[in-house]
Amino acid sequence: MSTESTATTTNAQLFERAQAVIPGGVNSPVRAFRAVGGTPRFIRSAQGAYMVDAEGQRYIDYIGSWGPMILGHGHPAVLEAVQRAANEGFSYGAPTEREVELVEAIIEQVPSVEQLRLVSSGTEAAMSAIRLARGATGRSLLVKFEGCYHGHADALLVKAGSGLATFGHPTSAGVPAEVVQHTMVLEYNNVEQLEEAFALQGADIACVMVEPIAGNMNFVRASVPFMTRLRELCTQHGALLVLDEVMSGFRVALGSAQSIYAKLIPGFRPDVSVFGKVIGGGMPLAAFGASRAVMQHLAPLGPVYQAGTLSGNPVATACGLATLREISKPGFFEALGAKTRRLVDGLEAAGREAGVPLVGDCEGGMFGFFFAGELPQNYKTVMAGGSERFNRFFHAMLDRGVYLAPAMYEAGFVSAAHSDADIDATLEAAHAALRTL
Numbered sequence: 059m060s061t062e063s064t065a066t067t068t069n070a071q072l073f074e075r076a077q078a079v080i081p082g083g084v085n086s087p088v089r090a091f092r093a094v095g096g097t098p099r100f101i102r103s104a105q106g107a108y109m110v111d112a113e114g115q116r117y118i119d120y121i122g123s124w125g126p127m128i129l130g131h132g133h134p135a136v137l138e139a140v141q142r143a144a145n146e147g148f149s150y151g152a153p154t155e156r157e158v159e160l161v162e163a164i165i166e167q168v169p170s171v172e173q174l175r176l177v178s179s180g181t182e183a184a185m186s187a188i189r190l191a192r193g194a195t196g197r198s199l200l201v202k203f204e205g206c207y208h209g210h211a212d213a214l215l216v217k218a219g220s221g222l223a224t225f226g227h228p229t230s231a232g233v234p235a236e237v238v239q240h241t242m243v244l245e246y247n248n249v250e251q252l253e254e255a256f257a258l259q260g261a262d263i264a265c266v267m268v269e270p271i272a273g274n275m276n277f278v279r280a281s282v283p284f285m286t287r288l289r290e291l292c293t294q295h296g297a298l299l300v301l302d303e304v305m306s307g308f309r310v311a312l313g314s315a316q317s318i319y320a321k322l323i324p325g326f327r328p329d330v331s332v333f334g335k336v337i338g339g340g341m342p343l344a345a346f347g348a349s350r351a352v353m354q355h356l357a358p359l360g361p362v363y364q365a366g367t368l369s370g371n372p373v374a375t376a377c378g379l380a381t382l383r384e385i386s387k388p389g390f391f392e393a394l395g396a397k398t399r400r401l402v403d404g405l406e407a408a409g410r411e412a413g414v415p416l417v418g419d420c421e422g423g424m425f426g427f428f429f430a431g432e433l434p435q436n437y438k439t440v441m442a443g444g445s446e447r448f449n450r451f452f453h454a455m456l457d458r459g460v461y462l463a464p465a466m467y468e469a470g471f472v473s474a475a476h477s478d479a480d481i482d483a484t485l486e487a488a489h490a491a492l493r494t495l
């Protein structure tokens with residue numbers, strides 16, 4: 059394998075080579091560009107707000123590794139911390155001071171969490187949080203919402219049945235129907251359905267898992283009445299409220315989305331929180347946490363088993379810790395939020411100018427936009443239309459050096475490394491792209 063051959067290889071050649079040995083040519087399906095069509099870009103390197111593909115084409119990056127790269131790529135402080143940690147050893151399979159430091163740093167920003175367990179992926183964290191909730195409550199039923207993604211554990215790959223009293227159906231082959239019998243799927247932001255579900259089966263519900271700001275159906279906020287009632291019903295019925303903040307955690311605010319809801323709903327706090335992405339700064343690291351009383355159920359203290367060879371990995375924790383230090387600096391989220399808002403406002407203005415219906419929303423460094431007249435409130439309305447327009451817009455932007463998420467149901471991410479000039483260049487590209495739709 060020579061470096062020269064890599065330098066002259068095209069994305070298409072790499073994709074063909076990848077497809078021979080990796081299913082679909084990718085190690086995570088959305089990377090294959092199936093939703094938008096075309097050839098995935100094989101990334102050679104990334105720095106700051108930019109990624110460079112195998113053909114040397116540079117893109118302004120609005121994926122940020124699907125959320126983690128809140129500082130942009132190759133932030134010097136993070137790089138230095140990772141290099142130092144790598145010199146000290148990759149993995150020990152024994153505890154380290156650094157993992158304690160990272161957990162302390164996370165807990166400091168999230169008052170609902172007294173104890174935390176580190177794992178290696180968001181999937182693992184969400185799956186473990188559900189087992190913990192089931193173990194702590196002695197109940198089996200899990201409630202989730204259509205359009206929220208919590209990783210690819212069996213019990214989570216399910217779509218709603220024909221009514222609340224009917225079983226859901228697996229959305230993936232290989233998931234036995236019996237496995238999803240304990241998962242109930244409801245409509246996001248639908249208070250009535252929530253009431254009905256608790257009235258029907260409240261005593262069996264171990265937990266309700268929800269993305270407080272759903273980033274897996276583009277960008278949809280849980281409404282305040284919905285979140286308020288969700289909290290009340292969980293408390294009334296002894297079910298645990300699990301906030302999946304894998305995407306929103308340390309991304310929409312330093313205190314995560316729960317800090318935003320705590321300002322809007324007096325006394326609001328989740329029972330269990332799930333984190334990932336930003337807390338690892340781009341390394342495989344995630345976590346789930348709760349009160350001490352709930353976390354006591356976990357092995358080795360309690361009967362709920364959970365473990366991991368690479369959990370709390372010393373290089374990953376160094377990366378996460380350095381990232382958290384940077385984003386904890388005064389003014390970080392104000393600046394990031396203002397920049398992201400300017401991008402979303404600019405996209406809406408470009409839509410108006412081009413006569414294309416376009417609405418957007420954002421919080422901190424996370425954003426979404428829809429080719430629609432108003433912001434959707436649930437999965438059905440997110441998916442109601444606009445996909446062809448989105449796909450054309452995606453490619454028109456990519457051709458202009460702007461890399462958006464390659465599917466209309468995915469959120470976008472702005473980093474601290476995006477400059478005003480990058481936002482301007484993006485908006486200029488959007489004006490031109492929208493005119494071609």
Ligand SMILES: Cc1ncc(COP(=O)(O)O)c(C=O)c1O
Nearest residue numbers: 179180181207208209302304305
């Ligand atoms: C909200 C949410 N939960 C869980 C996951 C799963 O995380 P991972 O891909 O690290 O397994 C994701 C991934 O995008 C996510 O967005």
